[in-house]
Amino acid sequence: MKKALITGVTGQDGAYLSKFLLGKGYHVIGMIRRSASSDVIGERLRWLGILGDVELVDGDLLDLASLVRLMSTHKPDEVYNLAAQSFVATSWHQPILTGNVTGMGAVNMLEALRLTHPEGRFYQASSSEMFGKIQAEKQAETTPFYPRSPYAAAKLYAHWMTVNYRESFGLHASSGILFNHESPLRGVEFVTRHITDGVAQIKLGLAHELKLGNVNATRDWGHAGDYVKAMWLMLQQDVPDDYVIATGRTVSVQEFANLAFAHVGLKAADYVKIDAARLRPAEVDVLLGDASKAERKLGWKAEVQLEQLAAEMVDADIARYQRKAQ
């Protein structure tokens, strides 16, 4: 039985990846950090019905010793480094923490692997945010980066360290440059989930407006369930490499809101209010990925359409509020 160690297992992608790997017959080990709110730690895994199937172990990206211990105890065949301070807006308030966790944390993982178990394969969760102020209309692996937030700068450091560990030490280390991907398990602070949660509340009469920031920004949004498969495919290749994972379609925040409201028969224009406090110090105006390398080499292609994704998220949020009310 193959063993996979996932950091960030309590997050959106950690949950979907766990489910995917369990389905492939893996023994899944999920690293969690201690929290006083331990009753909600496994919420996403529980939602997918797999909380009891993942072996949860203690560790923290900031604590190299814990990573060395995990790596040498479990000797995982595959390591997926998904943990991060992952919210761009927060990264301006906590740039040092973001640098430490999102940037240096990845190096801690690479060091732990190199020192104790260099034959393990490594996946780094890189981000389209690294393209930031875009240098090409469609962003591919060869497009120059231009990070526009402390989060993006930290991810860029982690990305290049992954490439360097591959080239310097021969680690089987791959970096997935994933464009935004969403699901009913997306954190509610991200714009798609903020919108679908708001639509659900408005539909059920629990709220009367939805505050948004820059509705003109566009993103290439896919479904997290599709994207975790690409992570796994990267680690099944003989040769490690970097891959852009995207749908190839970019849609504005406003258009996503229109879709979500329309799904329940409402009009976004009747409820959306622009709130200047939600604007960012620097914006990533457009992201649009070119995933043709992933299609060619991994046989990967995004499957879920945005309309389907928005509908799934709105329905799940309505069901959540209805359950709460019972």
Ligand code: NDP
């Ligand atoms: P989430 O924010 O949902 O999950 C982040 C995870 O990191 C959580 O499990 C969190 O644990 C964990 N974590 C945070 N700090 C630490 C730490 N110091 N030590 C150990 N674990 C920690 O992110 P997603 O699932 O959406 O994304 C997964 C990865 O992919 C992230 O690295 C993200 O930056 C990256 N990414 C995501 C994209 C997306 O659109 N979703 C796009 C491109 C890249 P806890 O629950 O305890 O807070």
Ligand code: GDP
């Ligand atoms: P990001 O691409 O990782 O920053 O993902 P987000 O979902 O946080 O933001 C996507 C885009 O939506 C960014 O351009 C934001 O400025 C924009 N946006 C507009 N209104 C909001 C809002 O209320 N919340 C968030 N999170 N983003 C918003």
